[in-house]
Amino acid sequence: MSAPFALDAAVARRGGAEVLRGVSLEGRAGEVLGVLGANGAGKTTLLRTALGLQRLQAGAARLDGRDVRTLSEPARAALAAYLPQERRVGWNLPAWRVASLGAPHRPPAQARAAAEAALERVGLGALAARGVLDMSGGERGRVLLARLLAAGAPLILADEPAAGLDPDAQLLALGLLREEAARGACVVLTLHDLSLAARACDRVAVLAEGRLLADAPPREALSEEVLAAAFHLDARIEDTSAGPVVAARRRRSGG
Amino acid sequence: MTAFRLNVMLALVLLALVAAGLWLGETRLGMEGFRLAFADPASAQGQIVWSIRAPRTLAAAVVGAALGLAGAVMQGLLRNPLADPGVLGVSGGAGLGAALAISSGLGAVAGAVEGAALVAALLTGATLTALAARFREPETLILFGVALSAFTGALTSLVFNFSPSPVTLAEVFSWLLGSVANRDWSDIGRELLPMTVGAGLCVYAAQGLVMLSLGEEAAAVSGLPMARLRAAAVAGASLLTGAAVAMAGIVGFVGLAAPHLVRAGAGADPGRVLAPSALAGASLLVAADLAARLIPTDLELKLGVVTALFGAPLFAMIAWRAARSWRG
Numbered sequence: 001m002s003a004p005f006a007l008d009a010a011v012a013r014r015g016g017a018e019v020l021r022g023v024s025l026e027g028r029a030g031e032v033l034g035v036l037g038a039n040g041a042g043k044t045t046l047l048r049t050a051l052g053l054q055r056l057q058a059g060a061a062r063l064d065g066r067d068v069r070t071l072s073e074p075a076r077a078a079l080a081a082y083l084p085q086e087r088r089v090g091w092n093l094p095a096w097r098v099a100s101l102g103a104p105h106r107p108p109a110q111a112r113a114a115a116e117a118a119l120e121r122v123g124l125g126a127l128a129a130r131g132v133l134d135m136s137g138g139e140r141g142r143v144l145l146a147r148l149l150a151a152g153a154p155l156i157l158a159d160e161p162a163a164g165l166d167p168d169a170q171l172l173a174l175g176l177l178r179e180e181a182a183r184g185a186c187v188v189l190t191l192h193d194l195s196l197a198a199r200a201c202d203r204v205a206v207l208a209e210g211r212l213l214a215d216a217p218p219r220e221a222l223s224e225e226v227l228a229a230a231f232h233l234d235a236r237i238e239d240t241s242a243g244p245v246v247a248a249r250r251r252r253s254g255g
Numbered sequence: 256m257t258a259f260r261l262n263v264m265l266a267l268v269l270l271a272l273v274a275a276g277l278w279l280g281e282t283r284l285g286m287e288g289f290r291l292a293f294a295d296p297a298s299a300q301g302q303i304v305w306s307i308r309a310p311r312t313l314a315a316a317v318v319g320a321a322l323g324l325a326g327a328v329m330q331g332l333l334r335n336p337l338a339d340p341g342v343l344g345v346s347g348g349a350g351l352g353a354a355l356a357i358s359s360g361l362g363a364v365a366g367a368v369e370g371a372a373l374v375a376a377l378l379t380g381a382t383l384t385a386l387a388a389r390f391r392e393p394e395t396l397i398l399f400g401v402a403l404s405a406f407t408g409a410l411t412s413l414v415f416n417f418s419p420s421p422v423t424l425a426e427v428f429s430w431l432l433g434s435v436a437n438r439d440w441s442d443i444g445r446e447l448l449p450m451t452v453g454a455g456l457c458v459y460a461a462q463g464l465v466m467l468s469l470g471e472e473a474a475a476v477s478g479l480p481m482a483r484l485r486a487a488a489v490a491g492a493s494l495l496t497g498a499a500v501a502m503a504g505i506v507g508f509v510g511l512a513a514p515h516l517v518r519a520g521a522g523a524d525p526g527r528v529l530a531p532s533a534l535a536g537a538s539l540l541v542a543a544d545l546a547a548r549l550i551p552t553d554l555e556l557k558l559g560v561v562t563a564l565f566g567a568p569l570f571a572m573i574a575w576r577a578a579r580s581w582r583g
Contacts, residue, residue, distance in 0.1 A: 051476050077478025090334035090468040091523035101466055104478055131523065147469075 002065025003027055004155040004186035005050045005080070010059035012042075012049050019045040021210040022059065027155065027186040032178055034201035034218070035190045038231050041207040043190040044085060047157045050188070051082055063155065074105060081151035083158040087141055092131035095119060095143045099128075102150035111150075118146035121176055123169075137164050145173055149180065156180055158189040162196060174200040194246035198222060198237055206230050222246060258527055261520045265534035269316065272541040276312030277304055280548055306439065314435040314443055315544040315558070316537040318503040319513075321450050321495040323536020324529055326510025328457045328492045331464035331525030332485065333393040339511035340496035343396070343489070344403030348379030349500035351407045354414040354427045362426055366445060369501040373449060376497020379403060380490060387489040388482055391471045396489070433504035433559025435544055446498040453498065454533075456491030460484045461526035468525065506559045508566030509536050509543075515573045539566075 003026040012020040019042045027033055035043045048054040049061050052068035061068045063079045071079070081102065089098060099115035106114065119128050122142040132140050141164050148156060161177065162170040174189075174196065181187045181202075191197045197204055198218040206214040206221055208230040214221035219237060227235040228251065235248030278284075284292065284300055292300040325340040333342070340346060352375025353368050361367035386399050411431075418424045463484030466474040474481050499506070513536035514528050521531045540558070543565065547556040 048472075053472060053475060073476075073480050074478045076476060080476065082473065082476045084470060084472040086470045086472060088470060090470070091525060093465075093468060093523050097465075097524060098469070101469060101477065104462070104466065144469075 002062070004029055004064060005157075005188070006060075006062045006065075007046070007050060008060040008062070010046075010049050010061060011057040012045055012054050013057055014045060014054075018057075019210050020049060023207070023210070023212050024059075025205055025212060025215060027188055029154070029186050030181055030184050031202040032181045032187045032189070032200060034197040034204040035188060035207065036194065036197055036204055036230070037207035041230070042210045043207060044159055045210075046207065047082070047159055047188065047190065050157060051080060052076065077105075077151070077153070079153065080155040080157060081148050081153035083144060083148045083156075083161060085159040085163070087137070087144055087164065089132045089140065089144075092133040094129050095124060095132055095135070095146075096128040098132050098143050099146040099150050102147040103152070114150045114152070115146065118150040119143070121149060122146045123172065138166060138169055141165055142169060142173070145176070149176060154185055156185055156187045158187070160190050160192070162191060162193060170196065194222065194227075194231075194235070194248070195244065198246055199243040218244070258521060258531075261517070261531050262534060265517070265531055265538065269534055269538045269541065272538050272545070273312055273316060276315070276541050276545060277308050279545060280308055310438050310440050310443060311435050311544065312541060314438040314502055315540045317443060317446070317450065318435065318499045318506065319509055319540025320533040320537040321453070321499040322506065322510040322540070323513035324454060324457055324533040325492040325495040325499070326512075326536070327514040327525070327528045327532035328460065328464070328488050329510070330514050331528070332460075332467065332488045332492070333397060334467060335393065335397070336515065337511075338397070339507075340492060340499070341404065341505075341507065341510070343379075343383050343400035343493065343496075344405075344407055345376050345379045345383070345493045345496040346500050346505050347404045347407035347411070349373070349376035349497050350431055350505055351375055351411045351414070353430055353501075353504070354411045357427045357430060358414050358418055358423050362423075366441070368430065369442065369445060372501035373446070373497050375407075376493060376500060377449075379407065380493025380497060383493060384486050384490045388486050391475070391485075393471075429557070430504050431559075432557035433506040433562075434547075434557050435503050435540075436547075436555060436558075438502065442502060446502045449494045449498040453491045453494030456487040456494065457529060460488035460491060461529055464488065464525040504557075504559060506540065506562050508562045508570060509539050512566055512570045512573060513539060515570070519576075 005027045007023050007025045009022045009024050010020050011022055035046055037043050045054055096115045099118050100111040103111040103114050116128055119125050122145050124142055132143055161173050177187045201218055204218050204221045206226050213230050214226045222237055224236050227233050232251050233248040234251050235246055237244045238247050282303055288300045291298050292304040295301050296305050322340055329338040349372040353372040356368045356371035387396055463479055463481055466477050466479055514532045516535050517531035521528050543561045544558055547558050547561045550556055
C-alpha cells in the first residue's frame with residue numbers, strides 16, 4: 001500500500017526565498033503526524049506542497065503513490081481534505097451549509113446529513129442553522145473543522161486546527177482528529193503548542209528554516225537539542241498526570 | 256421562505272410590472288383599445304402595444320435580468336458585496352465600442368452600434384477570462400477590472416475629444432446614458448444568444464461560487480474544477496453585461512442592488528442568489544423604464560439616469576440594513 005502522502009526531497013520557494021530545502025517525509029495510515037517549527041519554518045508550505053498547491057523547484061509530492069500534479073480535482077479531493085489557516089468565510093452561510101461543503105460531490109441530502117453529523121461531533125449540533133458570521137471566531141473554527149470531518153478523506157491536513165480555540169475546544173478538536181486516525185485516516189497537523197503536540201501526536205516532524213530536524217515519536221523528536229535548534233528554547237519534556245508537558249524558557253543569547 | 260416560493264413571488268411581481276408596461280404609456284388605450292390591440296395586432300392600437308410597448312418592456316426585463324444575474328455572479332466570485340457588472344470594465348469596453356461606431360458614422364446602420372458594443376464587450380471579457388485563469392486572488396481581478404475601466408473610459412473620452420461634430424457628441428452621450436426606448440424585436444433577438452450562453456455559464460459556475468466563500472485555498476482542493484468554474488463565471492458575467500450594454504447602453508445600480516434586494520429572502524448562499532437576482536433585476540428595470548415613460552418631462556428621462564436617481568438612495572437604505580450580514 002502506498003503512503004497517503006509522500007514528499008521526496010521537496011524544494012519550494014515563496015516570494016524568492018527557499019522555504020522547503022529538500023524535505024522528505026511520509027504519512028502513514030492511522031497515525032497523527034504533527035508538523036512543528038518556529039514561525040516561517042515552512043510548516044504551511046509543507047502542507048500546501050503535499051496538496052499540490054505549491055509548485056516544486058525540485059523533488060516530488062505524491063498522494064497515495066501518485067504524483068499530485070497528475071491528479072484530477074475530484075481524485076485529489078477523494079484522497080485528501082485540507083483545513084487552511086485562513087478561517088474567514090465570505091458570506092453569512094448557515095453552519096450546516098459550510099460543513100456540507102466538505103462533501104460537494106455527494107447528493108445534497110447526504111451532504112447535509114454528513115454536515116449535521118460532523119457539527120454534532122464538534123459540539124455545535126444545536127447551532128446548525130445559525131449564520132457563521134453571527135458566531136464567535138472559535139465557533140466558526142469548529143464549523144470549519146466540521147467541514148474537514150464531513151469530507152471523510154483518507155488524508156487530513158489541518159493547518160493549526162487548535163488556533164483560536166479555548167483550551168477545552170483545543171482538546172476536543174485534537175480528540176476528534178485522533179478519532180479520524182483511529183478509523184484509518186492519516187492526520188497531519190501543524191501546532192504551536194508543544195505540550196499539546198507531545199500528547200496528541202504519534203509522530204512529530206520538526207522543521208527549522210525549511211529543513212527537517214527530526215522525524216520521530218514526540219519523546220524522541222522533542223529532545224533538548226532539537227528544541228534548542230528549532231525554537232531557540234531551553235526546554236524538555238516532563239511527565240504529568242495529564243500527559244507530557246514541555247517546560248520551556250527562552251534562551252539567553254550566548255547562554 | 257423557500258427558494259422556490261421566493262422565485263415564484265418575484266416572477267409574479269415581474270409579470271405584473273410587464274403587464275403595466277404594456278398598459279401604460281403616453282397614449283391612453285383604455286379597455287376598448289386593448290381589446291382591439293389583441294384582436295387586430297395590425298390596428299393602430301395593436302401597433303402601439305406590440306411594436307412599441309412590448310419590445311421596449313421586454314428589452315427592459317431582459318437587460319435587467321442580465322445585469323442582476325451578472326451582478327450576483329460578480330459579488331459571489333469576488334466575495335465582495337460592492338462588486339457589480341461594471342467592476343470588471345466590461346461595461347466600459349462596450350461603451351467604447353458603441354462610441355467608436357457612432358463617431359465613425361455607423362449610427363444610421365441598423366444594429367452596427369449594438370454590434371460594435373457587443374464585440375468590444377467580448378474582447379474585454381475574453382481578456383479578463385484569460386487573466387482570471389492565471390490569477391486566483393479576487394483582488395487581482397478587481398485591480399485589472401479597475402485598470403480596464405479606466406483605460407476604456409480614457410479611450411471613450413478620446414473619442415469625445417476627436418469627435419467630428421457636436422451632433423455626434425450628443426449622440427454618443429445619449430447612447431451612453433442608457434435607454435430601451437424605440438427598441439424593436441430584432442434588437443432583442445440579436446442579444447438573445449449571447450445572453451443565453453452567458454446565463455448558462457453563470458448557472459454552471461454557481462457551485463463554485465459557494466465554495467469560494469471558504470477562500471481560495473480551501474476551494475482549490477475542494478474537488479471542484481475551480482479554474483474552469485472561475486473562468487465560466489467571468490465569461491458568463493461578461494457576456495451578460497456586454498449584451499445588456501449593447502441593448503440598452505450603460506445602466507447602473509441594477510446589478511449592484513438586485514442581489515442585495517433578494518438576500519434577505521434567499522439567504523447568503525451566492526449560488527442561490529442567482530435566480531432571484533435575475534428576476535429582481537428584471538422587475539427593477541421594467542419599473543425604472545415605466546418611471547422614465549410616465550414622469551412628465553419635456554425630454555423623456557434616460558433609463559440610466561432613472562436607475563441612478565432612484566437606485567442610489569434605495570441602495571443606501573438596503574446597504575444600511577444589510578451591512579451587518581456582509582462580513583464578520
